[in-house]
Amino acid sequence: MAVTGLDIYKLLPQTNCADCGVPTCLAFAMKVAAKQAALDDCPHVSEESKEALGTASQPPQKLVTIGSGDSALKIGNETVMFRHEEKFHHPCGIAVLVNDTDDLDAKAAAIKNLFLERMGQNIGVDVVAVRCGSGDGQKLKDAAMKMQAALNLPMVLIAESADKLQAAAEGLAEARPLLWERNGPSDALVELGARTGLPIVVEGDLDKCDGDVQKARQAGIEEMVLCPGEVTPRGALQFLTMSRRAALKRTYRPLGYPVLAYAWSQDPVQLSLEACHYVLKYGSIVVLDEDRPEYVLPVLVARQSVYVDPQVPVQVEAKVHEINEPHDKSPLLVTTNFSLTYYCVLGEVEASRVPTRILTVDTEGTSVLTAWAADKFGPEQIKEAIEKSGVFDQLAEGYQKPVIPGLVAVISGELSEELGRKVIVGPREAGGIRRFFNSEWPTLVGS
Numbered sequence: 001m002a003v004t005g006l007d008i009y010k011l012l013p014q015t016n017c018a019d020c021g022v023p024t025c026l027a028f029a030m031k032v033a034a035k036q037a038a039l040d041d042c043p044h045v046s047e048e049s050k051e052a053l054g055t056a057s058q059p060p061q062k063l064v065t066i067g068s069g070d071s072a073l074k075i076g077n078e079t080v081m082f083r084h085e086e087k088f089h090h091p092c093g094i095a096v097l098v099n100d101t102d103d104l105d106a107k108a109a110a111i112k113n114l115f116l117e118r119m120g121q122n123i124g125v126d127v128v129a130v131r132c133g134s135g136d137g138q139k140l141k142d143a144a145m146k147m148q149a150a151l152n153l154p155m156v157l158i159a160e161s162a163d164k165l166q167a168a169a170e171g172l173a174e175a176r177p178l179l180w181e182r183n184g185p186s187d188a189l190v191e192l193g194a195r196t197g198l199p200i201v202v203e204g205d206l207d208k209c210d211g212d213v214q215k216a217r218q219a220g221i222e223e224m225v226l227c228p229g230e231v232t233p234r235g236a237l238q239f240l241t242m243s244r245r246a247a248l249k250r251t252y253r254p255l256g257y258p259v260l261a262y263a264w265s266q267d268p269v270q271l272s273l274e275a276c277h278y279v280l281k282y283g284s285i286v287v288l289d290e291d292r293p294e295y296v297l298p299v300l301v302a303r304q305s306v307y308v309d310p311q312v313p314v315q316v317e318a319k320v321h322e323i324n325e326p327h328d329k330s331p332l333l334v335t336t337n338f339s340l341t342y343y344c345v346l347g348e349v350e351a352s353r354v355p356t357r358i359l360t361v362d363t364e365g366t367s368v369l370t371a372w373a374a375d376k377f378g379p380e381q382i383k384e385a386i387e388k389s390g391v392f393d394q395l396a397e398g399y400q401k402p403v404i405p406g407l408v409a410v411i412s413g414e415l416s417e418e419l420g421r422k423v424i425v426g427p428r429e430a431g432g433i434r435r436f437f438n439s440e441w442p443t444l445v446g447s
């Protein structure tokens, strides 16, 4: 029988503390009943309540942990089809493929290089997929141990048959690798997974996965990851979408597991695009046989973009940011604390090498025009932010002239009156900053 929101509410602490991200226990209970939140999102719910609600309160998609310790990757446990309905909870892992016949030192160095800083976050490859290309299980184990020592990342171990996985699985059991027997799982892999307690991959079309998951569950395996195998991008996207719909919309438990998608395309551009699609459409681990930054970094950016909570504007601290070691005759740019806006401005200022201060006004993470329209980025708010920051004290007389975005040129007169100083209208877009500096601060350009 379906559990209602009220059934769930009765078993919650009813303190309305909002630690779950929802203002009241009742609202949270309704979300759990609608499968838009997991009971575990309430940190105060008792074990008795969890037991009482039983499987009906379980998230429609199983949470699976790959790896251990600080670098462990938790995937699955998603509750919505579309990000605008709520948010996606567990960012997918991006895995780079390594063969046990590769130059492992070179591979480890290449993987370490696959990271970037974007919007104030360091993002990088967070899974290594080690394949038994040699056909020798011992060699796979040695390679996996070497990558584990070099990178300490969660691992997917791949082989054509379960016997080739055995040595690595047993030797690395504490590191909780995901075991992927191609076209598996065979009975031997199910036995290995059950004995070691490691998660396994269930590969094939939806019908095969359905049967194999039930077989593995009967053997005692809890954590599994589905995989459509070597299919076309279209086939993989169909698999990803249909399994997600079956789990979330029909609460069909045999398909309620995260999905691993492998980008098989030979052309590296195609492969990068394929991987981005899988990231955006429900992949929980995406494996790429590619370690060149120009093809992997776009996939990392796609992941960061889709796993941002759409209900929480991404913002930076409202303060004066000093770029390129500014002095008392440096420009003072004023913008909002919306991350995307700030990092666009920052990128252009850094590239210009002009010593600059950027004052970010607290607009609750909204962009320039949105903030202006909502009365959060007008003369009053900018004046208050300037005074609070004390930034004019760092500037010489005659240089206390804030530069405001061209999009809000209309406020320049009023702001000038409020401050009793000249206000400069800057470019409308961040892309115009370097040209603007060339005309307004030519002596500082390239300094």
Ligand code: SF4
Residues within 6 Å of the ligand: 012, 013, 014, 015, 016, 017, 018, 019, 020, 021, 022, 023, 024, 025, 028, 029, 041, 042, 043, 044, 045
């Ligand atoms: S965290 Fe738990 S107790 Fe607090 S409001 Fe949410 S459901 Fe209620």
